Amino acid sequence: MLHYHIAGHGPVWVFLHGFLESSTMWDVLPLSTLPITTLCIDLAGHGQSELINENPSIATLAQEVNKVLDFLQVEEFNVIGHSMGAYVGLELSKQPGFQKLVLLNSNCWSDTEQKKQDRLRVATIVQKAKKQFIREAIPNLFSEPSDHQSFIKTLIQEANLMPAQAISHSALAMRERKDYTELVNANPEKYVFIHGKLDKLVSLGELQSKVKQSEIYVLNCGHMAHVEASAELMKLLNKITCPPLNL
Numbered sequence: 001m002l003h004y005h006i007a008g009h010g011p012v013w014v015f016l017h018g019f020l021e022s023s024t025m026w027d028v029l030p031l032s033t034l035p036i037t038t039l040c041i042d043l044a045g046h047g048q049s050e051l052i053n054e055n056p057s058i059a060t061l062a063q064e065v066n067k068v069l070d071f072l073q074v075e076e077f078n079v080i081g082h083s084m085g086a087y088v089g090l091e092l093s094k095q096p097g098f099q100k101l102v103l104l105n106s107n108c109w110s111d112t113e114q115k116k117q118d119r120l121r122v123a124t125i126v127q128k129a130k131k132q133f134i135r136e137a138i139p140n141l142f143s144e145p146s147d148h149q150s151f152i153k154t155l156i157q158e159a160n161l162m163p164a165q166a167i168s169h170s171a172l173a174m175r176e177r178k179d180y181t182e183l184v185n186a187n188p189e190k191y192v193f194i195h196g197k198l199d200k201l202v203s204l205g206e207l208q209s210k211v212k213q214s215e216i217y218v219l220n221c222g223h224m225a226h227v228e229a230s231a232e233l234m235k236l237l238n239k240i241t242c243p244p245l246n247l
Helices: 023-028 058-071 084-092 113-137 145-159 164-175 181-186 204-210 230-241
Strands: 004-008 012-016 037-041 077-082 098-104 191-196 215-219
Touching: 012 058, 012 084, 023 037, 037 058, 058 084, 058 164, 077 084, 084 098, 084 164, 098 230, 113 145, 113 164, 191 204, 191 230, 204 215, 215 230
Parallel strands: 012 037, 012 077, 077 098, 098 191, 191 215
Antiparallel strands: 004 037
16 A cells, blocks of 8 residues: 555545655645645555555555545545646546545646656656756756755655656556547636746646636746745645635
């Protein structure tokens, strides 16, 4: 079973990290101040969770998360997914008991042909030069890398512990993911986007053009909102996880 940490009381919110990350990414946020049950999970091949030796797919990653939910007898749940974690969240949104998904620095569509080629290239490169790839990729996630050198160093150290096979596996899984734009636009109340206007990986303009009715909150940051705009992000999470009562 995947490694997880559960804490708090209230509605269950599953926190799913992104590519090259682990559940420790959420440690920078005071999640214990939210009146919810936080369930932070290491996806397969990341953190303390072992790689699942099946064909790479986001659906497989979601199935493993479902096993944790079943084990904990969670009947209703919400998801907050960062980047790749939101792709897994989209798969989970088809499950009974799903309530809401927050897509943090992410999107709901499939890769373009060019992006698929990039994913394939990453899957190949990390087999030969994993540390070099990680050293170059992680700073690019930030709008101003020089402002977050200490955090970047920690991220690089953690990512270096990942087997090259696990990194390749995740890249290929993202490459083959499904397009959920139609589902999101058909159920706007179930999907919320929090995005950085300086995000280099996902264009804010493309997000706004493809997502028609769901709420899109824009922060002044890059791809790592939880680090670059943590205070603003927490305000949004308070708003989203604790909606006002309609009396």
